Amino acid sequence: MHIDMDAFFASVEQLDNAALRGRPVVVGGGKRGVVAAASYEARRYGIRSAMPSGQARRLCPHAVFVKGRMHRYKEISAQVMQVLHEFSPLVEQASVDEAYLDATGSARLFGPPEEMARRIRAAVREAVSLTCSVGVAPVKFLAKIASDVNKPDGLFVLQPDEVAGFLAVLPVGDIPGVGRHFAGQLQALGVRTAGDVLRYPETFWQRRFGKGGLGLFAxxxxxxxxVVEPYTQAKSESAENTFEEDTDDRELLKTWLLKQAERVGRNQRRMGLSGxxxxxxVKFADFRTVTRSRTLAAPTSSTRVIYDTAAALLDEMGLPQKVRLIGVGLSHYAEGPQQLALPLCSPAAVRDEKSEQLEKTMDAVRDRFGSAAIVRGRLFGFGKD
Structure with a gap:
């Protein structure tokens, strides 16, 4: 099964603010950003995720634009995942608003797959007051496609004996992994449906597109x-912001880096990870993007260490033009438990340990009293959500 929340970000905003219900709501965007999500009312005007906000405003001038609240989306997502685990131990969260569930062997408890899917939809609605769509199929990629067939608040079951007929007319662009460029190449070959792919032998696809061609043929x-993998460790964590106006003010850029380092560090500490x-x-005004990385001697989840490293990388970087976007990320995660530094190691090690303990204390305060309960002086009143 593939469970996909319906217009998740926008639906959460409408859930929390009754004044937004029934109205075209766009999450994200700002003056220069892109659409993160759009309510179904907004989608009727042709607004889609990843669309430039300027285009979205032209399509629907009366749309309500709201800033995203990822902490709230993650909170509700966790509740949804908890519901899914009540139906199967094999749940793989694919993103904040979707998951795969292996229903094999669950018929005795929850009935046949279609009945089980209905019960899942009802349980999710009861738990978070939001709707989801469920696709049921023999394999993962077909389940994902199936969940989109009857959206929103839909259910579609693809039986094993129906797969061949379903694929024969399925637009090739609907197959996960077939992007716009790949689809264009397929169109040039006269391949418009998944069924058309089988007009050519496997050797043709391997010779023409390599591994991607073999995957398409399969x-x-x-x-x-x-298979459904219940847990896959994250490979990285990042945060970035697009500015309303381009800037070359290094102190302003560093303040944004501190805010982003706090977000990344706190998420890492919450998950018990360190990188x-x-x-x-850095993305410049002409949309050219530059990245710079530094590998540390030891793994960290410290906001201070993440910030200091990113700020040093910025100091070393020339700014030939103004900056449109800046972001920071942490990767190369440590495996297994890490040995704590002893006070005798070095004064720097002692300071790092004290800093990390302070950050954990700040995390605890925020978890109990809210993110605004304790704020670093440099970030007081800065970039409020």
Whole structure:
């Protein structure tokens, strides 16, 4: 099964603010950003995620633009995942608003797959007052496609004996992994449906597109060997912001880096993760993007260490023009428990340990009293959500 929350970000905003219900709501955007999500009322005007906000405003001038609240979306997402775990121990969260669930062997408890899917939708609605759509199919990629068939608040079951007929007419662009460029190449070959893929032999696809061609040929036959993986460790964590106006003010850029380092560090500490590589991302006014990375001697989840490293990378970088976006990321995660530094190691090690303990204390205060309960002086009143 593939469970997909309906217009999740926008639906959460409408849930929390009754004045937004029934209105076209766009999450994200700002003056120069892109749309993160759009309510179904906004989608009727052609607004889609990743669309430039200026285009969205032209399509629907009376749309309500709201700033995203990722902490709130993650909070509700956790509640949804908890519901799904009540139906199966094999739940793989694919993103903040979607998950795969292996329903094998669950018929005795919850009935056949269609009945189980109905019960899941009802349980999610009861838990978070939001709707989801469920796709049921023999393999993962087909389940994902199926969840989109009857959106919103929909259910579609693809039986094994229906797969061949379903794929025969399925637009090839609907297959996960077939992007716009790949779809264009397929169109040039006269391949418009998954069924058309089978007009050519496997050797043709391998010779023409390599590994991607082999994957396409397999999926055109309904083959997907992937299983539901209950847990996959994150490979990185990052935060970035697009400015309303381009800037070359280094102190302003560093203040944004501090705010982003706090977000990244806190999420890492919450998940018990630490990374060794800090990456700075800068997008200039002409949309050219530059990244710089530094690998540390030891893994960290410290906001201070992440910030200091990113700020040093910025100091070393020339700014040939004004900056449109800046971001910081942490990757190269440590495996297994880490040995704590002893006070005898060095004064710097002692300061790091004290700093990390202070950050954990700040996390605890914020968890109990809210994110605004304690604020670093440099960030007081800055970039409020």
């Amino acid at each position: 999926r055109a036959q309904g083959i997907d060997p992937r 060794r590589t800090v990456t700075l991302k």
